[in-house]
Amino acid sequence: MRKQKSVADSFVIMTELVLPNDTNTLNNLMGGRMMHLMDIAAAISAQKHSNRIVVTASVDNVSFRDSIRLGNVVTLQAQVTRAFSSSMEVHIDVWAEDIPSGTKLKTNEAFFTFVAVDQSGRPIDVPEAVPETPEEIALYDGALRRRQLRLVLAGRMQPGEASELKALFALE
Numbered sequence: 001m002r003k004q005k006s007v008a009d010s011f012v013i014m015t016e017l018v019l020p021n022d023t024n025t026l027n028n029l030m031g032g033r034m035m036h037l038m039d040i041a042a043a044i045s046a047q048k049h050s051n052r053i054v055v056t057a058s059v060d061n062v063s064f065r066d067s068i069r070l071g072n073v074v075t076l077q078a079q080v081t082r083a084f085s086s087s088m089e090v091h092i093d094v095w096a097e098d099i100p101s102g103t104k105l106k107t108n109e110a111f112f113t114f115v116a117v118d119q120s121g122r123p124i125d126v127p128e129a130v131p132e133t134p135e136e137i138a139l140y141d142g143a144l145r146r147r148q149l150r151l152v153l154a155g156r157m158q159p160g161e162a163s164e165l166k167a168l169f170a171l172e
């Protein structure tokens with residue numbers, strides 16, 4: 001039987017201070033730097049779940065609605081939502097905090113997919129991820145639909161095979 005792990009065991013929290021080297025000429029955190037931080041936090045979460053080396057396979061859309069300012073404290077929270085065979089979906093939330101004014105704003109959210117690999121870079125199976133709280137269950141339930149959508153967009157799945165998407169759009 002496949003090993004099971006609670007999704008909560010993959011929870012990661014990472015905190016960074018936005019320094020001058022991280023910003024553009026408007027003193028806002030650069031998008032690429034933010035993506036780097038998100039990739040690291042999410043990868044650590046996937047590693048905690050799989051106890052394996054992981055590689056980033058895809059990132060779902062990341063939008064930059066609010067800028068993060070020089071001197072803000074950035075908090076990233078990542079957790080595996082669901083594991084498939086060798087791949088894991090990780091959900092990540094990002095907050096920016098201005099400590100002097102005491103304000104904290106959620107600025108970004110994204111889903112990353114990581115694949116666990118062996119020493120030769122070949123995909124290797126990971127434990128099942130078991131959700132427990134209502135929020136974890138909702139993320140778990142939506143993960144198959146998101147997986148099918150990203151695999152169709154990546155040209156790795158035929159739209160006709162995407163059962164969850166067909167149900168969503170009533171394609172037949």
Ligand SMILES: CCCCCCCCCCCCCCCC(=O)SCCNC(=O)CCNC(=O)[C@H](O)C(C)(C)COP(=O)(O)OP(=O)(O)OC[C@H]1O[C@@H](n2cnc3c(N)ncnc32)[C@H](O)[C@@H]1OP(=O)(O)O
Nearest residue numbers: 043051052053055056057058084085086087113115123154
């Ligand atoms: C214990 C360890 C300690 C280590 C302590 C170090 C700590 C330090 C922490 C810092 C950690 C930083 C971590 C950065 C992580 C990088 O940034 S890694 C660099 C960027 N990423 C890469 O270079 C990956 C390049 N791509 C690849 O290697 C291959 O395409 C992949 C992803 C392994 C897939 O290989 P493949 O031969 O196509 O395999 P295939 O069997 O077709 O698919 C395997 C799985 O991938 C999924 N997949 C493939 N493509 C996609 C896609 N586009 N979208 C979604 N899923 C996909 C498939 O659906 C399948 O999933 P399952 O059905 O098995 O669940």
